[in-house]
Amino acid sequence: MSQTLVRAGGSVQSPTFGIENLADLPSDIQVTPIQLTSEDGAPSRGLLYKRKNSTPKVGVHIMHPRSDVSTSYYNGALSKAGYAVLARGSRSPNNDVSTIHENVLLDLAAGVRFLKEQGCETVILLGASGGASLAAFYQAQASAEPGERLTETPAGDPLDLNKYDLPEIDGITIIAGHLGEGLCMEQMIDAAVIDEDDPLASDPDLDMYNPANGFAIPPTPSVYSQEFLARYRAAQKARVRRIDAKARSLVNRQREAAALVAKLGPEAPLDLIRQANTETHMIIYRTAADPAYVDLTIDPDDRPVHSYFSDRPDLENYGSEGFGRYLTPRAWLSTWSANTSNAKTAHNLAKVKVPTLFVHYAGDCGTRMSHAKAIIEAGGAADKTLHLVRHTGHFGMFLPDAPGTGRNWEGMDKIIEWLQARFPV
Template sequence: MHPRQDVTHHPLVPLLLQAGVAVWTQHSRSVNNDLSLVHEQALLDVASGMTFVRERFESVVTLGHSGGGTLYAYYHEQAGLPGDRRISRTPGGRPVPLPEADMPVPDGAVFLAPHPGQGRLLLGCIDPSVADESDPLSVIPELDPFAPANGFAEPPAGSTYPPEFVERYRAAQRERVARIDAVARKHLAEAAKYRTAWKAHGRAEDRRHSLAPRIMTIYRTDADLRTVDLSLDPSERPYGSVFGRRPDLIDYGLVGFGRITTPEAWLSTWSGLSSNADFVRCAPGVTVPTLFLEVTGDQAAFPADSRAMIDALGAADLSSERVRGLHFGNSLAEGEPTGNELAAARIAPWLADRFALAPTD
């Protein structure tokens, strides 16, 4: 499962079936819809699927690829807690019935190329040089990641950013996210005020005000310095981001993470400062046998991210391996096995060592 993408036809499915593993795939209620993705609601969707498979299979192992990794880490953490210690409200303040939910604890966990969480991911790639949140072309020159004066070089040349610029840039990214958080909370507080008034007086006007959505547009979210300066946290990754080879152009286009969202979804999913769906935060709660697979050419989770995630996991039976490949499981070079094929070759024996598999021909 993935919080926001359809993985029902994931390339690992046939590979694992061939190895004798039964595979369950499912959607969240927000698949292909970033606009209203609230992670705490997605956990309820996970719980529904877990209840279904727990009634039918002896062993249940979660497999989270990319953002599915953090989703499942969050689920493991919450499922392992007694009800009265589970999260009962979203970061935006909405009640969520996790304390009362049936949340079966899985027997194992596999993480394939997990990134640190949607919010943490966006915190690394949001462009802090946006000067005016209503103007996608506004730029603060001294923070512009695509200005030669700051270290950028036109591709195919690689960029080289001075350490002091990187430090200022990362601090400014946090500051921009904090400003957007404040706007989201302001919108939610206003809606709550009208909700209270409607309950007190029953006026349709107050009800309309409480229901009217505030849609937030977040400009320029493909500007992680590591995608164009390969000397920053070096790996086997190619130049460019998961969206393409020209972040300097893509950053200004329509495609990107968290571009259109509600205040509730921003705080729950896309804010690296407010979201609970943070892999490192959740990882100590993953205590079942765990396999962590890092891909060497990942353009969303970088080596330092993977080390932090592995170090945070709470499993006593913890295996971590690296396979050649790109973030979505493609091969690094023509003619090589895909990252998904290499991952399946690690996952199947790991499962066989710990759980009963169906016989294969």
């Protein structure tokens, strides 16, 4: 099995294909709005980038389960290199209130079919951040033996993927990918929460933002004891299990009401009908609490004290926004639960045999270098590569103490170099 680990030397590389803004695209690249409909009738949309008056040979499909990536930085670079690029959102872009990963696979399949209809003989998936686990999940299901695909969602709702057309793809590229949203949530969720209905209710002995446990006000790094970290990680897992139980209870309550309505028929009382049609929403407070955000001795790499969005994770943790903040029980079980979500990058990548590239930003606050290595090592492809980009954060920007500023194009240049060697246009 061939596996390559390439470590960047830290020098600043001149961008070969980098294009930050759509206005800077070469004049021979056309950007076309695309409307798609999945096999189950769900609509979605995106942008197709391709050279004018050409039939593309190789297409790159780019998608995230929750975010619209139609104008992200990788699209221009890939199209400039000659690849047709379909970059898009799912059926519920920029809104994970009801994101069911199993449904999103049908959206991704619609995009793969579209590229093939455009003449692409080869289709590559590019997964960034949560798009990595989505890409791996898709190909694992698409390549499954007949009858071996999933037949229901984690909430137990019937969804037989064996009945749908999931065209296999020819390669997977990952940039700034992570373990999967559920596994990330298990790292980030605040173990000190003792009442899911009260964002301030907290166990001080489990509070990673309590100075008594080793916390220091950023930018000073914190240092936690191994004893505290062991208790904290165990309590995080316990909190996820409690939320899982609550989600299943809410789903079952609605399902039982629906079954009773079906049994009673026209005699069913209105209150029961309303209960059968009501999906209660959940609020998940305090999800910016990964000790590795502030303790840089945990799996050391290039990252500074920072979360995905703030240099004060302790304040962000109590802010108005957060991952998985407001969502249905079904969305929690499918997307954000470490225990029930099927969208786990390493698990699914083990079933993937097509060439695989993982570009890891060594300053990514949410994905440790050990995670990236574990993911690529789990991959089932004979041709798999891990490329490490130093001094760069999750969104592809140089870190404050890096030898460069702005966008670091090294990762995209590596993806294009890798594609040109295997799937030339």
